[in-house]
Amino acid sequence: MKGGPRYNLPFRRRRERRTDYKSRRALVSSRLPRLVVRGTNKHMTVQLIEAHPTGDKILASANSVELVKKYGWRFHCGNVPSAYLTGLLVGLKAKGRGFSKAVLDMGLRKTSSGSRTFATLKGAVDSGMDISHDEKIFPDETRLHGEHIVNYAKVLAKDHEAYAKRFSTYIAAGVKIEELPKHFEETKSRILQATVSVVKSN
Numbered sequence: 001m002k003g004g005p006r007y008n009l010p011f012r013r014r015r016e017r018r019t020d021y022k023s024r025r026a027l028v029s030s031r032l033p034r035l036v037v038r039g040t041n042k043h044m045t046v047q048l049i050e051a052h053p054t055g056d057k058i059l060a061s062a063n064s065v066e067l068v069k070k071y072g073w074r075f076h077c078g079n080v081p082s083a084y085l086t087g088l089l090v091g092l093k094a095k096g097r098g099f100s101k102a103v104l105d106m107g108l109r110k111t112s113s114g115s116r117t118f119a120t121l122k123g124a125v126d127s128g129m130d131i132s133h134d135e136k137i138f139p140d141e142t143r144l145h146g147e148h149i150v151n152y153a154k155v156l157a158k159d160h161e162a163y164a165k166r167f168s169t170y171i172a173a174g175v176k177i178e179e180l181p182k183h184f185e186e187t188k189s190r191i192l193q194a195t196v197s198v199v200k201s202n
Contacts, residue, residue, distance in 0.1 A: 033059055034105040035090075035131060037120045042078045046090040046120055048102055059099055062090035071190045074175050074183060080139055081146040081184045083116035085191065087123025092195040094129060101130045114139040146180035153177040 033050045048060040064086045067073035076082060094100070104121055111117045113136060122138045125131055142148060156163045167177055 030103050033094075033099055033102045035102040035121070035124055035129075036105045036107070037087075037117050038107060039078065039083065039109075039116050039120075042076075044078060044083045044086045044116060044120060046086050046124070048090060048094045048099060049105075060090055060094040060097055062086050062093060067187060071187050071194070073187050074173070075146070075170075075180055078116070079146065079149065080114075080116055080119045080143050081149075081180065083119040084123040084139075084144050085184070085187060087120035088127050088188065089123070089191055091124035091127025091129045092191065094124075095127060096195065100128065104131060104133070113137045114143060119144060145184050150178055150180055 033048050036047045036049050038045045044064040046062050047058050050057045050059055064073075064077035064082045066089065067077065067082055067085055071085075073082065073085070094102070102124070106117055109117070118137045119139050121131060121133060122144065125133060153163070153167065156166055164171060170177060
């Protein structure tokens with residue numbers, strides 16, 4: 001490790017590549033809650049977080065696992081369609097609790113236009129949240145609906161063994177990949193209907 005009188009040791013979370021303090025300072029200075037988007041290969045987690053001197057406060061949170069447990073989602077929880085639905089869900093939760101503005105916090109992960117991160121942002125924006133963005137970064141509608149996955153499945157279907165290996169989980173569950181776009185719309189409708197019901201009951 002480097003040493004010497006002029007060497008400054010980075011903060012622990014920066015050394016662990018968990019926090020970009022320069023970026024965080026700029027986001028916190030906006031005085032708006034941060035829409036924190038984090039993803040793994042299997043799941044998406046989105047939180048609306050407000051910074052306080054004593055520590056961050058979570059105002060609303062959603063995980064793609066909720067799509068399965070509460071809204072009947074039957075497909076992968078780490079793809080573009082599920083990322084959009086998770087963003088929509090956290091946005092609706094936030095609005096239901098009186099929060100309508102935020103800034104996007106992508107952390108240290110590099111991303112590109114049309115990625116899961118921006119699909120999540122698109123979902124939050126479609127929920128009615130005011131988050132600064134450029135429309136060009138969003139995935140197109142075909143990707144949001146999962147049509148790119150369906151097209152990939154059609155190409156792979158020419159090789160029965162490769163198709164069976166790639167989509168074995170869906171085959172075992174009796175789920176047809178071709179139904180993904182339709183199922184996406186059905187799940188989205190269930191999320192919207194559930195949110196309307198909660199608002200009316202309150």
